[in-house]
Amino acid sequence: MSTDLHFENVSVEFAGRAVLRDLSLKLDERRIAVIGSNGSGKSTFARMLNGLVTPTRGEVRVHGIDPARQPKQVRRRVGFVFSNPDAQIIMPTVAEDVAFSLRGQGLSRTEIQARVTAALDRFGLTEHADAPAQTLSGGQKQLLALCAVLIREPGLVVADEPTAYLDAANSRRIARFLLDEMPQQLVIVTHDPRLAVRCDVALRFEEGVLVDRGDPAAVVARYEEEQL
Amino acid sequence: MYRPGGGLLHRTPAGPKLLTVMALALAISLAPASPWLLAGAAALVLGGYLLTGLGLPELGRQLWGLRWLVLVMLVPQAVFLSLPAAAVNVTRVVVVVLLAALVTLTTRTEDLIDAIARALGPLRRFRVNPNRIALMLSMTITTVPVIAGFATQVREAQRARGVPVQPLAFVVPLLVMALKHSDDLADALTARGID
DSSP: OOOOEEEEEEEEEETTEEEEEEEEEEEOOSEEEEEESTTSSHHHHHHHTTTSSOOSEEEEEETTBOTTTOHHHHHHHEEEEOSOGGGGOOSSBHHHHHHHTTTTSOOOHHHHHHHHHHHHHHTTOGGGTTSBGGGSOHHHHHHHHHHHHHTTOOSEEEEESTTTTOOHHHHHHHHHIIIIIOOSEEEEEOSOHHHHTTSSEEEEEETTEEEEEEOHHHHHHHHHHHHO | OOOOOOSHHHHSOHHHHHHHHHHHHHHHHHSOOOHHHHHHHHHHHHHHHHHHTSHHHHHHHHHHHTHHHHHHHHHHHHHHSOHHHHHHHHHHHHHHHHHHHHHHHHSOHHHHHHHHHHHTGGGGGGTOOHHHHHHHHHHHHHHHHHHHHHHHHHHHHHHHTTOOOOHHHHHHHHHHHHHHHHHHHHHHHHHTTOO
């Protein structure tokens, strides 16, 4: 399976306002950082990768799949982690929320139970399995969100500011998992330069335009210089 | 909310439990008021909580959680009807709520969803998707503490500015936050492959 992310003359408009303009880009790096100011179009870029946003013009291919035309296939292939962990909990308890990701995949109850148990163990959530998910701490909720995404075994994980709501310790924990332990391809939208420089390539958006791309340390350095 | 356990009620399938509680709720609501009804209902609740294996402390927690509901229902009825009539009516409601809680305490949500989806199966011929209704019910359970958290945030934001709590100034931001949350949840569902 291809790991290419391919954008061809892509523009996105909301209510007549351009939020992403004429983006042409091909990526196949494993860890991709997306940086830029607020409202620069980086979340729109990320959301196009699993079809949450469809382009007004142009064509997107994610691992060879067109998210606009094949949304179900792309969502099997692409997991999405949102910045607000509260807004991605669907089911009342921790184990049920993870198990929810496996519904409709033709797995037996025993198989689902076994996979959920293994996933919770991997994320250190076993002791909270039957706890109400909303009673977890922010860091644990984000781990739960990651667990619910990764149990579907996606080829690509898109994380939109996954550490925005977390304290320093939990941010490090989530970052270590995403950047060092997770084997999947990663697109991470972040305001944290320390996360961006650990990726293989960085993209920078401003006012809906891709203005910089390349070695993360150099892209971040140029961005920070301009911000001064 | 589900509490793990191995009691008789935990081992009973969700469907029969739901049907039994619905039948009991109907009977308790429609039966003529009498001291026997109240005594029987109280014994039923007590027995039910002992059967869960969670015991009387759980019954106490559930009752404490209903204190405001009891107050809101009891006072107006006591004023406009009579205290005995108010007590009977409120007891009926409390018993039904406590019986319903027995189901949620002893049944995993996914089992409840499956049971509800099966029960609503015949609605498919009217183009109603039972799985969607079951999912909506479980998401409602998940969302209650989130909305309660929003209410606390709005109250605290008003207090921090020294603004006295006014109904409109409380409800409008709460509604906005709830609607934003529903948008975010819709995105989360879509991202997890549920359309």
